[in-house]
Amino acid sequence: MLDLESVDVHYGDFQAIHGISLTLDEGETLAMMGANGAGKSTLLKAVSGLLGASAGAVRFGGHDLAGTAPHERVAAGISLVPEGRRIFKSLTVEENLQVGGYSRRPGPWNLTSVFEAFPLLAERRGRIGTHLSGGEQQATAIGRALMANPRLLLLDEVSLGLAPVVVKDIYQALPVISSRGTTVLLVEQDVSQALAVADHVQCLLEGRTVLEAPAATVTRDDVAAAYFGLEAR
Numbered sequence: 477m478l479d480l481e482s483v484d485v486h487y488g489d490f491q492a493i494h495g496i497s498l499t500l501d502e503g504e505t506l507a508m509m510g511a512n513g514a515g516k517s518t519l520l521k522a523v524s525g526l527l528g529a530s531a532g533a534v535r536f537g538g539h540d541l542a543g544t545a546p547h548e549r550v551a552a553g554i555s556l557v558p559e560g561r562r563i564f565k566s567l568t569v570e571e572n573l574q575v576g577g578y579s580r581r582p583g584p585w586n587l588t589s590v591f592e593a594f595p596l597l598a599e600r601r602g603r604i605g606t607h608l609s610g611g612e613q614q615a616t617a618i619g620r621a622l623m624a625n626p627r628l629l630l631l632d633e634v635s636l637g638l639a640p641v642v643v644k645d646i647y648q649a650l651p652v653i654s655s656r657g658t659t660v661l662l663v664e665q666d667v668s669q670a671l672a673v674a675d676h677v678q679c680l681l682e683g684r685t686v687l688e689a690p691a692a693t694v695t696r697d698d699v700a701a702a703y704f705g706l707e708a709r
């Protein structure tokens with residue numbers, strides 16, 4: 477479904493991504509890991525179209541996305557949940573979800589299925605954004621992206637700044653999301669959570685891939701070593 481081939485990304489003269497390749501099949505979950513500044517968010521921006529690749533190719537369903545604007549990528553089935561839980565704070569949970577479904581594709585996601593994936597949201601459906609906890613805001617942001625019925629969901633650091641018990645709640649939804657056929661590319665610094673939900677993991681160091689493997693074959697120590705550039709595989 478998603479295929480990156482030797483992608484470079486620059487911010488002006490600064491090269492943040494160096495020749496990254498990855499493949500992600502339909503229904504799979506890939507966790508992208510790495511320390512702060514490794515290039516994870518930059519990579520998600522190159523897939524969602526917020527940044528262009530300066531070399532290499534980003535293909536979605538076999539089509540090269542070069543020159544395709546972010547809103548066209550959303551229409552094609554790519555939805556990004558950016559870092560920072562940017563929901564509409566003056567709207568209720570349900571209104572936020574409805575905004576996400578404004579230009580929806582056909583598919584399994586609607587208010588009922590989002591509330592099934594995130595039972596905590598069902599109880600808060602009439603509550604406005606300012607009165608939600610960090611975890612509830614994060615769940616709303618993910619639910620809002622699902623309402624568009626993406627084929628590929630990009631999640632940037634969903635656990636950032638949340639208490640471990642809340643992170644567990646959010647992560648419980650991921651197998652439900654996958655079971656409905658949605659493909660997920662997630663950026664995550666919480667190694668245990670990432671290994672628990674992902675089919676494949678990829679670890680970046682200074683914009684380069686230093687580890688790429690099926691999640692079941694990787695240990696926390698492998699990832700820690702890759703984070704710090706101690707071992708490549």
Ligand SMILES: Nc1ncnc2c1ncn2[C@@H]1O[C@H](COP(=O)(O)OP(=O)(O)OP(=O)(O)O)[C@@H](O)[C@H]1O
Pocket residue numbers: 487490492510511512513514515516517518519
């Ligand atoms: N707007 C920008 N202009 C210039 N350089 C940038 C910009 N955004 C990010 N960078 C640089 O690109 C590199 C990769 O940043 P990126 O945000 O992708 O890393 P990350 O792995 O997502 O880290 P974090 O966990 O801190 O978000 C870093 O060296 C960062 O300083």
